[in-house]
Amino acid sequence: MNTDKYISNVVKSIPPSGIRKFFDLVTSSKDIIALGVGEPDFVTPWEIRKEGIDALDRGSTTYTSNLGLPELRIAISYFLKTHYNLAYDPEKEIMVTIGASEAIDLALRALLDDGDEVLVPEPSYVSYAPCVTLTRGIPVFVPTDEKNNFILTPDDLKSKITSKTKALILPYPNNPTGAIMKKEELEEIVDIIIEHDLIVISDEIYSELTYEGKHVSIASLPGMKERTILINGFSKAFAMTGWRLGYIAAEHGFIEAMNKIHQYTTICAPITAQYAAIKGIYQCEEDIVKMRETYDKRRKFIVNGFREIGFDCFEPKGAFYIFPSIKKTGMTSQEFCEKLLKEEKVAVVPGDAFGPSGEGFIRVSYAYSIDKIKRALERIKHFAERIL
Amino acid sequence: MDKSMEIIDLLCENSRLTEKQIATITGLSEEEVKNTIKNLEDKKVLLKYTTLVDWEKTGREVITALIDVRVAPQQGHGFNRVAHRICQYEEVKSVSLISGTYDLSVEVEGKTMKEIALFVAERLAPIEGVLSTTTHFVLKRYKKDGVFYEEGEDDKRLVVTP
Structure with a gap:
């Protein structure tokens, strides 16, 4: 049967993920060292896993309220207050989602009508633009530049705003660049956001993985809480990717609108994960700190390693990726990655998978042991000696 | 730290x-x-820099046995004398005092099972103070010093994810 004619035009218009293509290539290879993963190498801290097991043991296998367990929302409110000095009412301004991914989708669906434009700084996480398109909105890429440490500058932002611009996705700390936006840098774009009456969808999933200083949420700046849909989750900080648990903090009106969609499409996040996450917030602070310290060591090691081999490498201050430039090789990102995979059996992700400005870069994850990173660096050095 | x-x-x-x-x-x-x-x-905090080898892949036969030894403690010396005595053999890779049913745990390496069996019978068991030995041959290694022997066991993530 020719299914193609039945598939919606919108779905057909979305390009397949550049990562997916590369994934197929990598899985057909053997003995590779993969530095391509976007998730922690740690297993979920034991206290959290145990609570998940206990929840099942107690027979907690039901739906929860659409917004999520009240105790979890209180815990999230406590977390946001103690970590980022943000005050959200757990009853009205917080909802629990299936990962930050659902949260992004909900925010866009709640805000957009046909033809509304959403600004998407790039390079950035692969799903923003397709989610905008699926909602019948129009994604407008805002290129960021290594010269500016891959932050969103006021000029970049202004240049892409039109009368149809409704929202801005703010993806910091950033996947794939590892860039963060400091308080001063956020302050510089606030006036523009308010002046043009934009809503910010702030994806702060890597907030706890910020090195050299603390993460600042744009929602904490004057006048911004009311126009920010703050997205975060448990995947990265608590090493809980497979539990699929995220959350949104925003004005009550936004939460109500998003909850309307959520109740019809997913009902609620899994109850096991919700109970486990409560434990995580109250009892696993030490684990978070330990994991962050470990990532920080690897970060210094791998950045230095790439620089010594001869690649220009922007110093990332967040997440667990580095984004070195491979421009001096004369190859495209795809060519570089395919060649590196074929000749040295190291898998990294081509930068252009994250937007056109990622061309000439590669994303290298350091969610791996020092031992593994060291071996990968040796292979990359070997490779570079031939091509540089 | x-x-x-x-x-x-x-x-x-x-x-x-x-x-x-x-x-x-x-x-x-x-x-x-x-x-x-x-x-x-x-200060002898760092004693040696070693390598973990999967001998199965090298073609060299390396058989390892873990031997539980019961020892009669001696006045004024406890288990130390016998332990030091066992340490002298080069086939012996490690000797530890352990709690529980046995007193010493001895790791011995050899080329064949027979070689190790003879070592136990002729050298280890006759030592004065050794009451009994129980030999366990290592048949397969799954993990050692924190390292998994089988590929993929240590990292269950997909190789590339967004």
Whole structure:
């Protein structure tokens, strides 16, 4: 049967993920060292896993309220207050989602009508633009530049705003660049956001993985809480990717609108994960700190390693990726990655998978042991000696 | 964290890290790393830099046995004398005093099972103070020193994810 004619035009218009293509290539290879993963190498801290097991043991296998367990929302409110000095009412301004991914989708669906434009700084996480398109909105890429440490500058932002611009996705700390936006840098774009009456969808999933200083949420700046849909989750900080648990903090009106969609499409996040996450917030602070310290060591090691081999490498201050430039090789990102995979059996992700400005870069994850990173660096050095 | 401990942890993970690499990771100067390591070696905190080998893949026959030994403690010496005596054999890779039913746990390496069996019968068992031995041959290794022997066991993630 020719299914193609039945598939919606919108779905057909979305390009397949550049990562997916590369994934197929990598899985057909053997003995590779993969530095391509976007998730922690740690297993979920034991206290959290145990609570998940206990929840099942107690027979907690039901739906929860659409917004999520009240105790979890209180815990999230406590977390946001103690970590980022943000005050959200757990009853009205917080909802629990299936990962930050659902949260992004909900925010866009709640805000957009046909033809509304959403600004998407790039390079950035692969799903923003397709989610905008699926909602019948129009994604407008805002290129960021290594010269500016891959932050969103006021000029970049202004240049892409039109009368149809409704929202801005703010993806910091950033996947794939590892860039963060400091308080001063956020302050510089606030006036523009308010002046043009934009809503910010702030994806702060890597907030706890910020090195050299603390993460600042744009929602904490004057006048911004009311126009920010703050997205975060448990995947990265608590090493809980497979539990699929995220959350949104925003004005009550936004939460109500998003909850309307959520109740019809997913009902609620899994109850096991919700109970486990409560434990995580109250009892696993030490684990978070330990994991962050470990990532920080690897970060210094791998950045230095790439620089010594001869690649220009922007110093990332967040997440667990580095984004070195491979421009001096004369190859495209795809060519570089395919060649590196074929000749040295190291898998990294081509930068252009994250937007056109990622061309000439590669994303290298350091969610791996020092031992593994060291071996990968040796292979990359070997490779570079031939091509540089 | 104590910087010496940090260096020890890194060397435990990979003892071939250079002083320069350790300096980058810890934020110490190369000189400081060098001195700390020297100091740890002098104090015999760092005893040896070893390699973990999967002998099965080399073609060389290496048989390992874990031997539980019961020992009659001696006045004034406890188990030490017998332990030191066992340590003298080069086939013996490790000797530890353990709690529980047995007193010493001895790891012995040899080329064949017979060689090890003879070692136990002719050298180990006759030692004065040794009451009994129970030999366990290692048949297959799954994990040692934190390292998984089978590929893919240590990392269950997909190789590339967004």
